[in-house]
Amino acid sequence: GENVEQHPSTLSVQEGDSAVIKCTYSDSASNYFPWYKQELGKRPQLIIDIRSNVGEKKDQRIAVTLNKTAKHFSLHITETQPEDSAVYFCAASTGTGGFKTIFGAGTRLFVKA
Amino acid sequence: NAGVTQTPKFQVLKTGQSMTLQCAQDMNHEYMSWYRQDPGMGLRLIHYSVGAGITDQGEVPNGYNVSRSTTEDFPLRLLSAAPSQTSVYFCASALGLAGYNEQFFGPGTRLTVL
Numbered sequence: 001g002e003n004v005e006q007h008p009s010t011l012s013v014q015e016g017d018s019a020v021i022k023c024t025y026s027d028s029a030s031n032y033f034p035w036y037k038q039e040l041g042k043r044p045q046l047i048i049d050i051r052s053n054v055g056e057k058k059d060q061r062i063a064v065t066l067n068k069t070a071k072h073f074s075l076h077i078t079e080t081q082p083e084d085s086a087v088y089f090c091a092a093s094t095g096t097g098g099f100k101t102i103f104g105a106g107t108r109l110f111v112k113a
Numbered sequence: 114n115a116g117v118t119q120t121p122k123f124q125v126l127k128t129g130q131s132m133t134l135q136c137a138q139d140m141n142h143e144y145m146s147w148y149r150q151d152p153g154m155g156l157r158l159i160h161y162s163v164g165a166g167i168t169d170q171g172e173v174p175n176g177y178n179v180s181r182s183t184t185e186d187f188p189l190r191l192l193s194a195a196p197s198q199t200s201v202y203f204c205a206s207a208l209g210l211a212g213y214n215e216q217f218f219g220p221g222t223r224l225t226v227l
Contacts, residue, residue: 043219045218089155099207099209101158102158103158105153106153106155
């Protein structure tokens with residue numbers, strides 16, 4: 001079955017620096033790759049996603065890149081702020097609408113003011 | 114819209130007891146899923162459904178049953194609770210149309226099995 005590996009498990013950056021989180025997936029049929037942010041004690045919420053026919057997508061300070069050949073995708077956060085501190089999950093989905101979604105283990109991001 | 118709702122918010126069970134975690138959505142979403150979240154292990158897919166009457170197993174289905182008799186509801190049943198099932202359980206739903214993949218999560222149920 002699908003397996004998603006995520007690195008690093010913990011990331012600490014200084015406010016204003018960039019943060020990069022990397023994921024790899026195993027199922028070549030995966031066609032949708034969302035990223036979720038989860039603040040302490042709250043539910044995960046989608047922050048950005050990318051489809052298999054797109055190599056890069058950007059939304060303000062957040063960008064995601066996808067390399068289908070290498071089965072690798074990454075989240076980039078620029079100009080980090082303390083409110084970016086949270087756990088970030090990557091995921092990979094197969095099927096119409098991406099209904100079967102497998103998540104990575106998560107990255108705990110600390111942004112130091 | 115209430116979005117995705119889950120009940121109860123907290124539950125303590127004894128080993129061997131059974132219970133049902135409730136999940137409902139009022140967004141007319143076709144896709145619904147159950148995840149469990151354990152420290153350091155992310156969100157693991159238990160079961161999912163692509164529409165009323167259709168369910169399938171995820172990564173960790175053992176010990177759990179589901180059914181989908183209506184579009185709105187997707188209950189998760191624990192037949193005989195075990196301490197290994199202590200976790201936070203999230204239900205999620207998605208519209209199900211091509212291009213509308215975002216999953217919306219419920220607030221979660223924190224389950225402790227003694």
